[in-house]
Amino acid sequence: MRAAVVLLVLLILAGCGGTLRVDPPTPQGGAVTACDKLAPLLPKTLDGAARGTSTPASPYVAVWGEGAIALRCGVPRPARMAPTDQLQEIGGVGWFADPAKPALFTAVADTPADTVYVEVTIGGEHAPGEVLADLSKPIAQISSPPA
Numbered sequence: 001m002r003a004a005v006v007l008l009v010l011l012i013l014a015g016c017g018g019t020l021r022v023d024p025p026t027p028q029g030g031a032v033t034a035c036d037k038l039a040p041l042l043p044k045t046l047d048g049a050a051r052g053t054s055t056p057a058s059p060y061v062a063v064w065g066e067g068a069i070a071l072r073c074g075v076p077r078p079a080r081m082a083p084t085d086q087l088q089e090i091g092g093v094g095w096f097a098d099p100a101k102p103a104l105f106t107a108v109a110d111t112p113a114d115t116v117y118v119e120v121t122i123g124g125e126h127a128p129g130e131v132l133a134d135l136s137k138p139i140a141q142i143s144s145p146p147a
Helices: 002-016 030-041 128-142
Strands: 061-064 069-075 088-090 093-097 104-110 115-122
Touching: 030 069, 030 115, 030 128, 088 128, 093 128, 104 128, 115 128
Parallel strands: none
Antiparallel strands: 061 069, 069 115, 088 093, 093 104, 104 115
């Protein structure tokens, strides 16, 4: 949770330019393989924002528009996500919208080895629906096909 708060503060400051500092997650188990597979599938631009860089560099972090959009793959299950919560499906991917943090969304991807959580923070100048739709395409590619 501390990392998500720090990330949100950094997103506000991202307009200052430069490389964005994002605490990289430490995926475990099957999430490592899934996140390694996701990294090269991510788009070079997202909602008009070019892919940027984060520090420290991590294969589990991607930023666009100097951090106006930040993705962290392999995060823990969101603490606020209850087993009874309904996920919003976009492009075949279930998304959890954190009611306490309106800029924070978490995709739930079921892979053969594990359930993988992909956290996305979206700055106010971007349309969450478009961003999540564009990110759903590569995230769906790491998910298990329906049985």
